[in-house]
Amino acid sequence: MTKKTVLTGITTTGTPHIGNYLGAIKPAIEASENPNFNSYFFLADFHALIKCQEPERVARSTREIAATWLALGLDTDKATFYRQTDIPEITELTWILTCQTSKGLMNRAHAYKASVDANRDAGKEDLDDGVTMGLFSYPILMAADILMFNADIIPVGKDQVQHIEMARDIAGRFNHLFEPLFTLPQAQVDEETQLIPGLDGRKMSKSYNNTIPLFCSADELRKLINQIVTDTREPGEPKDPDNTLMHLYRCFGNETESAAMRQRFLEGIAWGDAKKELFEFMDAKLSEPRARYNELMNDLGEVEAILHKGAERAREYSAPFLDRVRHAVGIRSLTDNGPVQQQSAPKEKEKSAEELARAEEGRRRAILMQIKPLLDQVEQADDKAAAARALVAEKTAEVEKLKKKARQKAQNELELLTEELSALL
Numbered sequence: 001m002t003k004k005t006v007l008t009g010i011t012t013t014g015t016p017h018i019g020n021y022l023g024a025i026k027p028a029i030e031a032s033e034n035p036n037f038n039s040y041f042f043l044a045d046f047h048a049l050i051k052c053q054e055p056e057r058v059a060r061s062t063r064e065i066a067a068t069w070l071a072l073g074l075d076t077d078k079a080t081f082y083r084q085t086d087i088p089e090i091t092e093l094t095w096i097l098t099c100q101t102s103k104g105l106m107n108r109a110h111a112y113k114a115s116v117d118a119n120r121d122a123g124k125e126d127l128d129d130g131v132t133m134g135l136f137s138y139p140i141l142m143a144a145d146i147l148m149f150n151a152d153i154i155p156v157g158k159d160q161v162q163h164i165e166m167a168r169d170i171a172g173r174f175n176h177l178f179e180p181l182f183t184l185p186q187a188q189v190d191e192e193t194q195l196i197p198g199l200d201g202r203k204m205s206k207s208y209n210n211t212i213p214l215f216c217s218a219d220e221l222r223k224l225i226n227q228i229v230t231d232t233r234e235p236g237e238p239k240d241p242d243n244t245l246m247h248l249y250r251c252f253g254n255e256t257e258s259a260a261m262r263q264r265f266l267e268g269i270a271w272g273d274a275k276k277e278l279f280e281f282m283d284a285k286l287s288e289p290r291a292r293y294n295e296l297m298n299d300l301g302e303v304e305a306i307l308h309k310g311a312e313r314a315r316e317y318s319a320p321f322l323d324r325v326r327h328a329v330g331i332r333s334l335t336d337n338g339p340v341q342q343q344s345a346p347k348e349k350e351k352s353a354e355e356l357a358r359a360e361e362g363r364r365r366a367i368l369m370q371i372k373p374l375l376d377q378v379e380q381a382d383d384k385a386a387a388a389r390a391l392v393a394e395k396t397a398e399v400e401k402l403k404k405k406a407r408q409k410a411q412n413e414l415e416l417l418t419e420e421l422s423a424l425l
């Protein structure tokens with residue numbers, strides 16, 4: 001079967017902290033090592049503009065997040081890693097989708113509703129006070145990020161689940177109105193990793209101002225760990241192992257290490273000693289990627305080049321796919337009267353075997369999207385084998401009737417259909 005595509009974006013407004021690392025970055029990098037998935041990870045810098053009007057901060061955060069993912073070992077041969085604004089197709093798709101999205105759907109978005117509620121509570125007459133069109137249409141840009149690559153699985157925090165549902169709605173509507181080009185994406189929320197405690201014991205979050213930056217210096221790390229709130233139990237008094245220090249320790253340690261530390265709390269380790277232990281433990285785990293991070297931050301040209309390569313690879317999929325979307329809505333060359341446009345083969349530089357394989361995978365996925373309704377028909381038939389044979393016979397006849405140009409496309413579809421249905425034929 002074809003690989004599933006996992007895609008997620010990171011808004012470039014902040015400095016990556018331990019909570020981001022454990023909750024999002026680490027699981028994403030691990031998933032990208034799984035050969036059963038295609039991974040797309042990107043810096044959502046257009047999203048940053050929605051909530052942040054500080055250019056220096058957006059630019060700094062973009063550098064920091066890019067260097068962080070690379071320092072943590074993201075293998076950019078395995079995952080496609082790019083910056084949203086390097087993919088012009090995403091903005092183009094955003095407009096096309098904007099024209100198909102009902103305003104009513106956007107009225108229901110949590111982020112927008114929260115602003116309206118705050119205005120109402122403040123007794124303001126204009127309930128849309130301070131709301132930009134960017135904030136209002138935010139879910140459409142996000143839908144374009146996702147639908148552009150026909151992503152199946154979107155790992156996100158709970159607060160983003162509604163946006164994935166909106167992307168599904170938008171995709172479904174487009175598929176119904178025009179052509180079934182888009183995959184309906186699904187949110188993936190990892191409940192367990194959401195609960196990384198911050199310095200005050202509440203969830204680690206920028207908005208609580210309780211974060212530990214992932215790659216702060218060792219001194220800073222020690223200082224922050226010393227600020228973690230504990231109770232007033234004296235040295236020697238047994239301590240509840242369900243505490244913030246232990247929780248952080250467990251996030252970095254394996255079972256044996258965690259069990260040993262837990263035992264020490266029960267035996268009454270002093271809070272000061274426990275903080276020292278936690279610092280040393282975390283520092284040992286972070287010092288290597290921190291050194292790599294500092295190297296990358298001193299060689300941003302290299303990081304920029306990696307992002308460019310990622311964008312190039314992403315566009316191998318997005319550019320031809322957007323052509324189909326444009327065609328579907330009627331944005332076509334004047335001389336193009338046919339029902340389906342033949343894609344002109346892009347002029348390509350010499351490509352590595354891996355790049356070719358990737359391009360081929362992209363091509364296959366695009367065709368599969370096209371024939372998906374046919375495969376579904378077979379899947380729903382009472383006699384699947386008969387339906388498969390009839391379908392392939394019908395497609396073969398169609399190919400034979402067609403003229404050269406359209407024929408290649410139908411031929412490609414036929415080949416994949418035969419392949420997908422081979423067990424039934």
Ligand code: TRP
Pocket residue numbers: 007008009010011044047141142145146154155156160
């Ligand atoms: N809006 C997301 C957030 O703030 C970031 C994001 C932008 C995203 N585009 C995306 C996440 C597409 C997943 C898929 O967390």
